Amino acid sequence: MVTAPRRILIVDRDPLSLNLLEVTLDDRLYLIQTATDPYSAITLAQLDPPNLVLIDSSVGADLVQRFRSEPSRHQVPIILLRPSGQAPLDPKLVQSLTKPFSPLELLHLVSALLEN
Amino acid sequence: MALSEVSSSTTGQSPHAGDFEATTQLHLLRLQMAEAQREIERLRARDEDQQRSIEQTHQQLLCYARDLKSNYRSGRASVDAEQRALMAERCVLADLETSYVDTLMRLVHASAFRDLETGAHIQRIGLFSSLIALEFGMSIEIAERLLKAAPMHDVGKLGVPDSVLNKPGPLSPGEWDLMKRHCEIGGQLLQGSPSQLMQTAERIAWSHHERYDGTGYPRGLGATEIPIEARIVSISDVYDALRSPRPYKPAMPHAEACQIILVGDRRTRPEHFDPELLQVFRDCEDRFASIYEQHSDAHGGLLHEGQW
Numbered sequence: 001m002v003t004a005p006r007r008i009l010i011v012d013r014d015p016l017s018l019n020l021l022e023v024t025l026d027d028r029l030y031l032i033q034t035a036t037d038p039y040s041a042i043t044l045a046q047l048d049p050p051n052l053v054l055i056d057s058s059v060g061a062d063l064v065q066r067f068r069s070e071p072s073r074h075q076v077p078i079i080l081l082r083p084s085g086q087a088p089l090d091p092k093l094v095q096s097l098t099k100p101f102s103p104l105e106l107l108h109l110v111s112a113l114l115e116n
Numbered sequence: 117m118a119l120s121e122v123s124s125s126t127t128g129q130s131p132h133a134g135d136f137e138a139t140t141q142l143h144l145l146r147l148q149m150a151e152a153q154r155e156i157e158r159l160r161a162r163d164e165d166q167q168r169s170i171e172q173t174h175q176q177l178l179c180y181a182r183d184l185k186s187n188y189r190s191g192r193a194s195v196d197a198e199q200r201a202l203m204a205e206r207c208v209l210a211d212l213e214t215s216y217v218d219t220l221m222r223l224v225h226a227s228a229f230r231d232l233e234t235g236a237h238i239q240r241i242g243l244f245s246s247l248i249a250l251e252f253g254m255s256i257e258i259a260e261r262l263l264k265a266a267p268m269h270d271v272g273k274l275g276v277p278d279s280v281l282n283k284p285g286p287l288s289p290g291e292w293d294l295m296k297r298h299c300e301i302g303g304q305l306l307q308g309s310p311s312q313l314m315q316t317a318e319r320i321a322w323s324h325h326e327r328y329d330g331t332g333y334p335r336g337l338g339a340t341e342i343p344i345e346a347r348i349v350s351i352s353d354v355y356d357a358l359r360s361p362r363p364y365k366p367a368m369p370h371a372e373a374c375q376i377i378l379v380g381d382r383r384t385r386p387e388h389f390d391p392e393l394l395q396v397f398r399d400c401e402d403r404f405a406s407i408y409e410q411h412s413d414a415h416g417g418l419l420h421e422g423q424w
Contacts, residue, residue, distance in 0.1 A: 020176075100176040104183040 005031045006114045007048060011041040011063065012056035012081075021054060024103050025110060038063045050076060052114055057082040057099075064094050077113040079106070217264055227271045231281045234413045237356055238267040243407050244352035245345075251396045252348075265317040266349050269324045272302025284363050299325055299334045319343040324350055327388040339390075347390040351377065351397055354384060359408050370405040 008030050012018040018034050025032060033048065035041040038059055045053070045067070053076055055063055064078055080089060080096040088096050095109060225235055245266040246259040273281060276298050280291045287295060302321030306314055323337060323346035330338030342350075358373035368376075376384050378398060386394060397404070 016173075100172070100179045102179050102183050104187060 007031045007050040008052045009050040010054045011035045011059050013058035053078045227274045236413045242267045248348045251400045268317040269320045272298035275301035296333045329387040
């Protein structure tokens with residue numbers, strides 16, 4: 001049974017950090033798109049709706065709200081990477097991992113969220 | 117300052133004009149210093165940012181290293197556990213097979229008690245046959261199977277009456293028919309098993325007296341109608357019979373036995389055998405001689421050092 005590749009959108013201000021996340025998640029079953037600012041992120045999401053969004057807090061946590069406000073993107077799972085000092089967001093809205101994150105944990109979370 | 121005063125200051129003549137020059141220079145220097153300090157501050161701040169960034173990246177790298185290590189270890193652990201389980205299973209299976217073959221061979225020897233066949237002969241047939249199979253290019257698996265199956269070729273003699281089996285003189289046609297039935301009886305004793313070993317033994321029991329030219333018994337099969345294992349055991353059986361003493365003839369030396377098989381005499385003809393297998397025999401006949409010597413009836417027996 002062949003499943004369609006899962007689309008993952010990664011948003012991070014720092015291009016090096018973005019590259020690290022891309023390499024970590026790279027898999028022949030995933031189609032990865034990247035953005036370094038919220039506007040490109042929203043545009044990409046409108047053109048090709050992702051199955052999962054991974055946001056680094058450097059981009060600004062309000063991107064999460066903007067994603068959730070659009071009804072068609074309401075259901076898409078979002079993972080937020082935030083510094084340990086920052087308060088967690090509502091888990092109903094977004095799953096978060098503190099930085100530095102465990103890559104294994106990230107991989108588990110990604111495949112768990114994409115399974116549903 | 118009056119214009120005259122300014123012009124005269126260029127020549128450095130008036131002290132007031134000179135002061136202005138110095139003041140301007142000083143002012144410029146102060147501005148430059150302030151700018152330099154701001155630049156130093158900016159660089160220091162950038163350096164601090166980069167240090168912080170390097171530190172964060174290092175912390176992230178440590179997370180990758182820890183995860184990699186734990187993943188590698190658990191991977192190794194599960195592979196180890198799996199390998200240990202496999203080895204344990206293999207040991208149990210090997211044990212089981214040894215006991216099975218051991219029991220089988222004891223039964224075969226029980227069936228051979230009544231006539232002249234010795235324990236060493238039963239063993240030799242297995243050794244000769246597996247040697248031919250290997251030299252013929254068959255797999256080790258098949259050679260091993262022959263080693264265990266060939267010894268069973270005469271179990272059918274259980275169904276042949278004593279008077280016939282151990283008659284010192286030549287057999288009457290009726291007695292000869294009873295004797296020939298040992299092939300069919302052996303086949304029936306070994307039939308219907310799911311085991312490849314038993315199926316091989318069944319084929320050998322039925323057809324080890326068939327001849328390549330179709331003049332054999334019990335069914336008169338010819339050439340490739342005869343299962344390959346039976347064609348192999350044929351050669352082994354004839355060689356062993358020629359080398360061993362019988363009531364109607366003495367034991368023959370190796371060279372004479374080879375001659376009879378390859379060239380023939382009144383009773384035995386090369387056409388009785390598979391020509392390819394005859395070639396194999398020709399190529400390894402010296403190994404037949406050493407096997408016969410090492411497993412002679414003198415120091416053979418029910419078990420040769422408990423080994424098969």
